[in-house]
Amino acid sequence: MKQIVAIIFGLGLIGNALLFVPQALAVWRKKSSEGISLVTFGGFNILQALGVVHGLYQNDWSLVIGLGASFVTCGTVTGLTILYRGRERKLAKQAAG
Numbered sequence: 216m217k218q219i220v221a222i223i224f225g226l227g228l229i230g231n232a233l234l235f236v237p238q239a240l241a242v243w244r245k246k247s248s249e250g251i252s253l254v255t256f257g258g259f260n261i262l263q264a265l266g267v268v269h270g271l272y273q274n275d276w277s278l279v280i281g282l283g284a285s286f287v288t289c290g291t292v293t294g295l296t297i298l299y300r301g302r303e304r305k306l307a308k309q310a311a312g
Contacts, residue, residue, distance in 0.1 A: 228285065
């Protein structure tokens with residue numbers, strides 16, 4: 216039973232990772248960071264990274280793989296947001312000056 220719960224938990228974490236994909240695709244397609252909170256996504260990334268480290272220390276590969284996948288997909292949203300915010304600021308400066 217313990218192994219079954221661990222497998223279901225791991226699949227749930229992969230599902231969690233997949234939930235960030237539509238957001239990453241939306242940001243990428245719009246080429247805009249509008250409506251994205253860097254505080255929120257940065258916080259998610261920190262928690263996921265800590266979860267991966269904890270999973271490594273505990274030898275819990277469900278945590279390592281699941282939160283590692285979430286870190287990648289959430290990190291994609293975070294990275295695209297930073298990229299497009301930089302571009303948006305650059306364009307705003309060019310328009311102003």
